[in-house]
Amino acid sequence: MIRTTRRGEEPQTAGASTQESRRPERRVPGGPLALAIAIVIVLGLLVASLFVGVYDIGDGAFGAEMFWITRVPRTLALMLAGAALATSGLVMQMLTQNRFVDATTSGTTEWASLGLLLTALLTPSMGLVGKMIVSSLFAFVGAMAFMLILRRIVIRSTLVVPLVGIMLGAVVSALTTFLAAQFNLLQMVSTWFLGSFTQVVRGRYEVLWVVAIVTILVFLLADRITVAGLGKDIATSVGVRYEATLIAGTALVAVAAGVTTVVVGFLPFLGLVVPNIVSMIRGDNVRGNLPWVCLGGIALVAVCDLVGRTIRLPFEIPVSLILGTIGAVVFIVLLLRRRRG
Template identity: 30%
Template structure:
């Protein structure tokens, strides 16, 4: 990679690290209700006198911040993988119906196996893969895989969302907060959920890093990539499965959170013109920054009321999606 692009990537990585540290600190120490920033700091450093402060910081805020980081990383990397594998900057786990599929199957898992977190996790993975397969088959049948992929995703997403809505309507006790689940948010994120999802996230991220150099070749077109020694079909399938795994792991923790996987990879590409070897770590860190910040804002903007983080992301993401659509129509 050219030296100036490497410099920009390193700068963006350092800036992302600083922003993430700030966002995490703000999220852990924010003054809300009876807990002041100083009390939160004392609780964090182990000098708290009040057990409730300790419980809020260590039992509620820290798991929530960690969950926001993990989900932000997973969703952003998932989006980057999909966009590279399909050579389509509109692709993302939400747009392609992967989130909705994982959400529907996770709800079905909760219904069928109410005491098994592992079953819920595996069902989310199956749902993500089923959605991906459906989108792929519909797009392939339609004859123009890349251009119709997004539309096929919208159709499959609607179908899966209808399934989720049916479950929460017929069995309303399946999810404690159905609005938070469908919009996406971290209100109910727990350490146990995160622990169950973590192996899938780690495996997905590891595989993504190994896939990155090959995915960069896909930007040159399939024929050129094959000529350079890439097994294009296998690489593409593995990348999509990896993206679905990451999205499913995130959805199990934070519900059907949208637009992280769409916005972050596109913004990273606009800011730093680099391949995925740098692009994936950048997406990971800025995905975490975005979600931790949105979660913090969702908590404090209208305190004592709390917005689902997914609502804020939709407010940011929907105009961004429209901007991408308009940019694609302009001649280059």
């Protein structure tokens, strides 16, 4: 069958016209080969983390002992913390339907620090596991308070949502600072907010394996979290228990924030930077983006840690300072992109 054409055009068959009218499918960057290359790069960064530092690990038995006491725990800690906080940031962004939300901009980390301070005041002899539980509970309370406040906001523009979290976190942080000043614990609180892997040694990082479970659960609940992020009506219509999924996702974020605060400290903007960069490159496929978000979180923390360890040897710059600088720049860039859009 021949399609009639205008003057000066060549005749086309109907089949050819149908094929040409179809839009080419947009290929999502990052296939199996790219993922394998990314894994190799991240493994290279982790190996570099094992062999960078002040101690000479080739110095006989003492160097080998320090390798297993400090280097291996530190590398495992940055790997676990980076993957957990990056994925928890993705969960927060899906549940709030806002790209500018993570544990930093929702006040969750500040609530975890408040819980940690109260354990130091009321039960100073409490062990690391107990502090982790209390800190995670306070982080959960803070995250749920943030979610409840969002439900009562009529105008939920792009900037209002993170602004609410930042203001809530500022109030909790002020309360934490006041209590710390009253009981001469300001130095301890400042250490928490300056996140660093300096104090991570064998015997102090093992509780971080809990956040590995959190990361696995995020993978298992990815589809439900995605549907819950579309809203209560849509989630309920397709058979997803919206409230249960919301609570479960918030609990995962709280555990990740609470545990990392106890062991490592404050790692700002990690859950904001990595998911947004991955989404800009690959789109909004949550399940497909999760491996990339994990690898990106590990890579970013590893790079910041390596820079902090090498830029002023033998001294060390906390990871949070470098990460906060990168996160602030990315946050501003995202705001400008949103405004142009």
